Amino acid sequence: METLISGKNLKAYYVLDLWGSKKVVKAVDNVSLDILPNEIYGIAGESGCGKSTLLKALLALLDPPLRLMDGELLYNIEGRPTNVTLLKSETIRKLRWSFISYIPQGSMHVLNPVKRVRDTFIEILSSHVKKQTKEFLDLAVQHLKDLGLPERVLNMFPHQLSGGMRQRVTIALATVLKPRVIFADEPTTALDVVAQRAVMQLIRKIQNDLKNTVVLVTHDMGVHAQITTRMAIMYAGKIVEEGPTLEIFKNPLHPYTRYLIQSLPAIGDKKLRSGIPGSPPSLVAPPPGCRFHPRCPHASQRCREEEPLLKEIKPGHKVACFLMEG
Numbered sequence: 001m002e003t004l005i006s007g008k009n010l011k012a013y014y015v016l017d018l019w020g021s022k023k024v025v026k027a028v029d030n031v032s033l034d035i036l037p038n039e040i041y042g043i044a045g046e047s048g049c050g051k052s053t054l055l056k057a058l059l060a061l062l063d064p065p066l067r068l069m070d071g072e073l074l075y076n077i078e079g080r081p082t083n084v085t086l087l088k089s090e091t092i093r094k095l096r097w098s099f100i101s102y103i104p105q106g107s108m109h110v111l112n113p114v115k116r117v118r119d120t121f122i123e124i125l126s127s128h129v130k131k132q133t134k135e136f137l138d139l140a141v142q143h144l145k146d147l148g149l150p151e152r153v154l155n156m157f158p159h160q161l162s163g164g165m166r167q168r169v170t171i172a173l174a175t176v177l178k179p180r181v182i183f184a185d186e187p188t189t190a191l192d193v194v195a196q197r198a199v200m201q202l203i204r205k206i207q208n209d210l211k212n213t214v215v216l217v218t219h220d221m222g223v224h225a226q227i228t229t230r231m232a233i234m235y236a237g238k239i240v241e242e243g244p245t246l247e248i249f250k251n252p253l254h255p256y257t258r259y260l261i262q263s264l265p266a267i268g269d270k271k272l273r274s275g276i277p278g279s280p281p282s283l284v285a286p287p288p289g290c291r292f293h294p295r296c297p298h299a300s301q302r303c304r305e306e307e308p309l310l311k312e313i314k315p316g317h318k319v320a321c322f323l324m325e326g
């Protein structure tokens with residue numbers, strides 16, 4: 001199958017100048033991945049593992065202090081592989097919203113608090129494509145209706161909307177130009193259970209209607225289990241496992257993935273599940289060898305010295321762990 005977005009050996013670092021001394025946060029460190037048409041691709045991992053930074057790298061949203069230090073990023077635009085890192089920022093900007101759109105983490109803040117929703121729609125959309133405002137608004141109203149929201153939300157201010165409604169308005173904004181790919185960063189976090197379910201149903205409906213691709217970042221493994229088709233597990237700036245979501249949950253291969261799945265509460269289970277011992281390392285000076293070794297119950301001397309590479313163990317199922325090398 002053709003690849004829609006291909007990242008090869010991406011290194012995206014935050015380069016900070018702290019009173020003359022340089023500090024480098026290796027938030028995405030040699031990550032390769034292929035995102036396919038018509039899928040919901042999930043990215044999981046604990047806080048600080050580099051999920052949001054990976055999305056920014058894939059979006060070529062590289063505002064200082066974030067820098068793409070190495071790697072190649074290709075978008076398949078109308079059948080032509082395009083090297084995005086070589087495009088002018090103006091060209092990349094034009095691709096946003098129409099080819100690729102982005103619902104950032106904490107997207108409650110995408111909407112300007114002092115403007116009516118209608119004006120935010122007009123402002124963002126008219127700055128991206130040359131079409132008349134009226135056409136935009138008609139389309140926006142249709143999208144809001146598709147998302148179960150009445151037209152009158154356009155006349156409201158963000159503070160008059162509930163969290164779930166604001167999240168849906170942001171999704172409507174991100175989908176109004178029918179982009180080929182939608183990147184959503186923690187779209188259900190900070191919402192109550194009912195709003196979470198509504199947003200998930202919505203993402204699924206949009207993907208099903210448009211047959212486009214959704215790249216969904218969330219630390220919530222329950223959300224991945226419910227809506228993603230394939231997923232990657234990130235740990236300390238690297239992808240440690242990738243595969244079809246069903247396969248990952250049925251047969252997790254990386255010890256970190258197993259921890260993440262074990263810490264999910266089972267339905268009807270009132271007991272608190274055990275958390276993962278320890279915490280993710282600093283990405284300024286990550287541990288040598290396998291970055292997971294300080295927390296891994298199976299760590300050997302080799303794990304402390306040598307870095308395991310992401311390898312395909314079964315068709316479509318990749319893992320970076322020496323245990324899987326037989």
Ligand SMILES: Nc1ncnc2c1ncn2[C@@H]1O[C@H](COP(=O)(O)OP(=O)(O)OP(=O)(O)O)[C@@H](O)[C@H]1O
Binds near residue numbers: 027047051052053054
């Ligand atoms: N603007 C920044 N400047 C410096 N370091 C940053 C910046 N943004 C993120 N980082 C660091 O980069 C690393 C990866 O952060 P990132 O936000 O990508 O993680 P994440 O997996 O999305 O976490 P979360 O689940 O909390 O959203 C962390 O160590 C974080 O502290």
Ligand code: SF4
Binds near residue numbers: 290291298299308
């Ligand atoms: S490579 Fe070693 S330390 Fe890393 S996850 Fe596998 S067994 Fe654990």
Ligand SMILES: [Mg+2]
Binds near residue numbers: 051052053105185
């Ligand atoms: Mg994040």
